[in-house]
Amino acid sequence: MIGKIEFKKRRDFGQVINDTFTFMRQNFKPLLKTYFTFCGLFVLASMSSMLVYQYKMVNMINTVGSDKSSGGFSFGNIYGLEYFLSLLFSLATYASMTVAILSYIALYVQKGNQIPTMEEVWGYFKYYFFRIFGSSIVLILMVFIGFIFCLIPGFYLFPFVAMMFPIMVIENGTFGYSFSRSFTMIKDNFWVTFGTLIIVWIIVYACMSMVVLPTTLFNMIGMFTSKNPQMSLTLSMITTVLQSLCQAFTIIPIITISLSYFSLLEQKENTGLMERITNFGNTNKTIDTRPEEY
Template sequence: MIGNIEFKKRRDFGQVINDTFTFMRQNFKPLIKVYFTFCGLFVLASMLTMLLQQYKMVNIINNIGDVRNTGGLGFGSMYGFEYFLSILFSLATYASMSVAILSYIAIYVQKGNQTPTTDEVWGYFKYYFLRIFGSSFLLMLLLGVAFIFCLVPGFWLFPYIAMIFPIMVLENATLGYAFNRSFKIIKDNFWITFGTLIVVWIIVYACMSMVILPTSIFNMIGMFTHKTPHMSVTLTMITTVLQSLCQVFTIIPIITISLAYFSLVEHKESTGLMERISNFGNTEKPIDTRPEEY
């Protein structure tokens, strides 16, 4: 039987992936509880604004070419107040999810690999949420601009930006410090970090696609079997709701980047190894006895 996951240890590519799902399996119920407790309101707000935006888009597409029904408005009218609200609440959802799960992990590590309580997570959440939420605007803007320039700069920045939120929460750092720290710890380990995140995100998107694929296919079939462009309002609404619910899968890459963070810090500074040496003989703190690879 595998004991509780020890975060402060070096891991290779496969160990990070495997321990991500092991930790998810061992802490599934408390993680889901934390997710819905601290992120549920933001997920609901994001879902409602996306429903409004999608409903507006479907009506425009279904009435395309009919000036009387569209009021003379084209596709540009889709980018209205609802569209920007959906972006705002989507960022708030991801920020709240990142803070909630990273707070859970931070307390889990501090308690010696023991499950945190909701009150303990709340103490962290209310302290870090606004800091992470505000930082997310700057980081998304930076990443968006990088992707515009031939995609390559965006992919290069991706692992560095992904590492910033764990540093901010786990080290109680500012955005500026976390940005520089991210480059420092990923240096010489870029490809393994990049590859690990890409593989995990592919798994996450595959899981999401399996959930929303049926309604999306039926909607596309209905759209192309009509003489004029036509989308089903019902199927579009169902797909949007499923997309919002599927955001729960984003817990997985947050765990992955946290494991990668501890692994990289251990590789650079060996803090976990020194801690285990100092605690040698102390049986009160459970220790993962699986062999490490150095």
């Protein structure tokens, strides 16, 4: 039987991915409880605004060329208030999830691999939420601008941006400190960190796609096989709801970047090794005793 995951240890590419899913499996219920407790309101707000936007878009598509059409695909019709609200609440959902899961992990490590209470997570959450939310806006704009320039700068910044959030929460870092610290930690391990995150995100997107694929396919089949092609409002709404619920899958990359953070920290500073040496002989703490690779 595998013991509880010890974050403060060196890991290679495969170990980070394996331990991501091991930690998720071992903490599945408390992680979901943390997610819905602190992110549920934002998820509902995001889902509601997306449903309103989807309703508007489906009606717009289905009435194109008819007398009921009102303005067609004008900028104002496509990018209305509900569109920007859905973006805002989606960003708030991701920021709240990032803070909640990172707070859970930070407390888990501090308590010696013990599950934290919701009250303890709330103490972290209310302190870091607005810092992460504000930083997310700046970082998304930064990565977006990077992608505009032939994609390469955006992909290059991706692991550094992802690493900033664990630094902010676990080390209580400011935006500037976290930005420079992420470059310091990753610069000699860029490809390993980048590859690990890409693989995990591919897995996550594959899982999310499998959930929404049936309703999407039925909607497309119905649209292109009927004499009067129209999108199904019901199927579109169901797809939107499923997409919102599938955001829970993005807990997985947050665990991955946290494991990568502690692995890189161990390579740079050996904090976990020194802690284990200090606590040598203490049998009260159950740790993951699998050998480290140096």
